[in-house]
Amino acid sequence: MNKQPDPAPVEPANVDLGRRHALQAGGLAIAFLWLGTGGTASAMISARRQAGDGAAAQADGNPSFAPNAFIRIDTSGKVRLVMPSAEMGQSIYTGCSMLLAEELGVGLDQITVEHSPPSDELYGIPLLGGQITGGSTSTRATWQVLREAGAVARSMLVSAAAAQWHVDPASCTVDRGTVHHVASGRSLGFGALATAAGKLPMPDKVQLTDPKDFKLIGKPMRRVDAVDKIKGATQFGIDVQVPGMKVATVMACPTFGGKLASLDDKAARALPGVIEVLRLDNAVAVVGEHFWAAKQGLHALNIHWDRGENANLTTQQLRDGLADAARHGKGIPARNDGDQPQGTLVQSEYRSPMLAHATMEPMNATVHVTPDQCEIWVGTQVPARAQQEAAKITGLPLDKVIVHNQYLGGGFGRRLETDWVEQAVAFAKQVPYPLKVVWTREEDIRHDRMRPMYHDVISAVVDADGKPVWYGYRTSGSSVLARFAPAAMGKDGMDSDAVECVAEIPYDIPKGKVEWIRHDMPTGLVTGWWRGVGPTHNLFVVESFIDELAHRAKQDPLAYRRALLQKSPRALGVLNLAAEKIGWGAQPLPARTGRGIAVAEPFGSHVCAIVEAEVTPQGEVRLRRVVVGIDVGIAVNTSSIEAQVQGGLIFGLSAAMYSGLSIKDGAIEQGNFNDYRVLRINESPLVEVHRVINAEPPGGLGEVGTAIAAPALANAIFAATGVRLYQLPVDRALLVQSPDALKSVAAASTDTGRVPA
Amino acid sequence: MLSLSVNGQSHALDVPDDMPLLWVLRDVIGLTGTKFGCGVAQCGACTVHLDGQPVRSCVLPVGAIGNRTITTIEAIGATPAGQKIQQAWLEVDVVQCGYCQSGQIMSAAALLQRTPNPSDADIDAAMSGNICRCGTYVRIRAAIKQAATGTPEILQTLVSAPQGAAP
Amino acid sequence: MIRLLIAIVLVVLLGAGAYVFLNRADTSDGTAPALAGAPVSSDVLARGEYLAKAADCTACHTVPGSGNAFAGGVPFKLPFGTIYSSNITADEANGIGSWSDDEFVRAVRNGVRNDGQHLYPAFPYTSYTQLSRSDVLAIKAYLFSLPKIAQANHENQLSFPFNQRWAMGFWNAVFFKSQRFQPDPGQTPQWNSGKYLAVALAHCDECHTPRNFAFAMKHGDELAGQELQGWRAYNITSDPVHGIGAWSDSDISNYLSRGHADGRGTAAGPMAEAVENSLRYLNPTDTAALVAYLRSVPARTGDAPVTVDAAAAPALASNNAAPGGDSANANDPGMKLFEGACASCHQWNGKGQQTPYASLLGTRGVNDVHGTNITQVILHGTDLRSLGANIFMPEFGDAYSDTEVAQLSNYVIGHFGNKQGTVTPDDVARRRKQL
Ligand code: FES
């Protein structure tokens, strides 16, 4: 990591990323730092830039006061805030609203929020090179700029009031949408000031609120989108209704890169409610009056696929290829501090599976293509990319493609892609009416852009005390970045995501050598971002291995880590906090129950999770409790920090416990929650989140819990059973205490196991 | 022609008998609060009440409903249990992406209706059929208890809504 | 020395004679009793189609979902290897397009192919032998009216000596009798029609009658139930406790035509296929005839008898959405699995929520302590299209461990059958391998 070029200077008004902080940007985000941000940065998110053209303003309802792309105030005093990021559950609408509202001087109860239209220029995040919500970057990227945007607006409103009252603006105060002049007892609402403020020039400099005076930031605030969400009133992409719309569902060739060979649609077309059967090279869609008709139609199709070159692909082939690459492939160095010192070499190999996102809302998009326009309603993390792709497919100019972003029923990185939007546009192009394309869950899982599979070889040279003096890491996997943003690939074709959280580690190990061996998947098998991305496997490996080293040194894993973290105060801080809160070592645990620690610095934050798990004699794992210590710097919304960490952990534990896609005869075998299993409430642990309070700039949050979950679980299982898991998901067969334990299953689970409470 | 009573309103519908209620609600009647998550009764996103009982509408053929009345998320706030649950959901700030939450609330309201003071085991029994990919389970559990007892739960950070909090 | 040789020759000759004698076929045409769904006088194709459905040719000769009707290729895992059904479309090269009427009749009724090779009794010629010649030819006419499909036959994978087709002659000599259906003049015409359906066409006994060590049906134990290909075909004798003697006529006919009888059970696995492909197409009069015949089958206990507790206490103490008034042991692993993946449909009281097909209470599946069929259903799911229903349950085998499936099975047996289940992870592992 020490070899990477310095990020080019960023506009100070935009993003404040110190070098140390930038290096910890993490995941999807850090990749783009390799690009440098000069040039493009100035064309992105800004506190002072306004939607230029009149059409946009009109679509916006011609608000009297719209000093920048985020704030619209009309004469009634109604405050609308336009959100630069997409809301997929991470509470960013609330966070952004808090930043804007804090400086603007309104309460969250006084605003309404709106999705932004696609525009890299207005809403692009330099850290990501565009209008992208991902990589746990939103708060980090908008933290300064949105506060400043709010302050700009407030300053203009205050100036308008001061001018009217002929007083010094500095003598005015703002509170809950009203400007006050205390000395004279006068006050005016934002609505009354909107027109006048709209005519004022933009201030060059604004004063941001001193953090000690924050009214909203740093408090646990209720989400701005909660009320609609509990009433079923929130419109997600799948809920869009456009007059004249028909509904389609699709089936794409089950193999990677296969094609449609022939299709007999007679029976399908004869079904009531079926309107049309559409074809693409590699997929078919049935259009119906409603989803049910479309689905029945799909079922009635007789499809023959040309299964293509991957017709015989299996998971094992992929695994073997990766293992071979990790062991023998030529690596691209991410770090090399010189020769491996003499001493005892310890080495382990770890494997991580392909994972699906399984967002709760299956992929969908509603598209209406007419000869001179393409309108798209979709929940996306990348509205501007969706717009560009649709323009390519329809041949329309970019400004004729209108994207209406929607609330996302989960993102997790899946909605950073546009594959399903492209497919929907290609189908919709064939019909005159608006077409809502909804994937079945089976389609959603089988045609996911899955988290890549990895094979990692980790090693260390340890001294006589069992302390590592050198570490080595060889990771092999496909590159998401190379496809997603080829220009962001680093020196020598390095994918920074591949070595995130391992090229730099918080532990004081003097030297190391970290290499990435690029091993692409067969054509057609497309891998993608997944909540936590690179760190999800790197941390599983590093933190499992640190535990191995501690065990080898016959030391308590907490004490062992503490000794190695003396130079990383923030990591040590969260470790100590979590250990204290769970009461590490205070009381003996029941039989086959263990606690596992994982500590790391992903996404610019510092986190330690301690999982307490019980393993039954039959090998079933029961998650009892998780305690997390987290340091994200300044907290914007402390409530959503807790929620994000809890949710992220459960997402990560879910994957570690159960998930892994497998391929047989060239096709993904899993299809729905019966075979792509996820944690349910009765399997989920209690998750306590404790925060280190400081005034550091905010770190990323959305993926932190996910990235830290698996190693903490694996270490807990080791503590409970003495079995080290080198592969995910947890193979419960390895955890069986004895063959006799299995025989007892029959006797053990006699009902009426109903024991009075 | 089939007649369905949804949220107190009766609808005359020309749909096949074997069409699942979910799609009748969403694509024919236009009530989109009830969600599609799996279509195989595994996720609970499509939960509605049939005469007050929670059912998975994605596998419930409309032809089998008869005279029973349907209540969806759009109207559950009008029942005492639904109202309490929704209030607790706000106070604990349960939702994340929100997609599963219609189903969660419908299952929770049915639970509270039946068991005014549910234990953890009761919550497991009633709520385990509802998947949340965002992982809101910790707060769901807290909110159900809060709805039952009226006392704020320990794990909850939103002790009170500071001035200016969203309503 | 010479004497010894003569003796050997004699023995061989006698053996050969016996082989031929015992393999001799009944050459009579036979007559079929009246079937309401297949009027004799109407066109032969319609009759052939009805008979082909009643005989469930599809189940074995069409790979589900392939769209290649009667092109064969369905695998059958038997204790001694895997055999594949053959292409019976009129395709000359791969199917039976070149077969004469006599050759077809001989194959169906005597299990001998047009090239003289013996068929394995997985093909139920042991039942079809009772069919009348005109019925067999009606089926042939129907098959020949369908599209020819050029799909090559799959090699069987049988170990020695089971791969020696000629040896089937010995099996036939011992266990098989070529013989037409003989109406019993002492019984009603309805009963005779029912028997013809049961024993000749629908070949109920092929699955429901226990087999001996040599895979032959145990006579004297007809329809008393057995385990086959990992599924239990239940006792369907008139035994009121272990069979279907206590079922009402409409219970039985509903089960046959719809795959479900309230409080009795829902067809799954091979029986679901029989309903879907065959039984649901029976004319109601014919279904009634079949019921009348089944009622007359002597009561037998059979092996591994299942006793149904239709009022299992734990289930009765539960309501649709919550386990019983007494609080359940929240840590029972089987119960935890049930509440997550199963309760949404089956309900804690076992009544079935969205559809009565999901009801469990009173079924033999949950009362079989070996959990044979519930294990299979959990592992592989079900898919049943019958009269008025399109019912499925997803398969859980992929994501749930053997231990979990065993725990869940035992919980279900305990909760809904009020018995202690005996399913072990090993049982599950074994059943996983079966089709
Ligand atoms: S959509 Fe009905 S349970 Fe998932």
Ligand code: FES
């Ligand atoms: S809140 Fe997103 S799935 Fe539950």
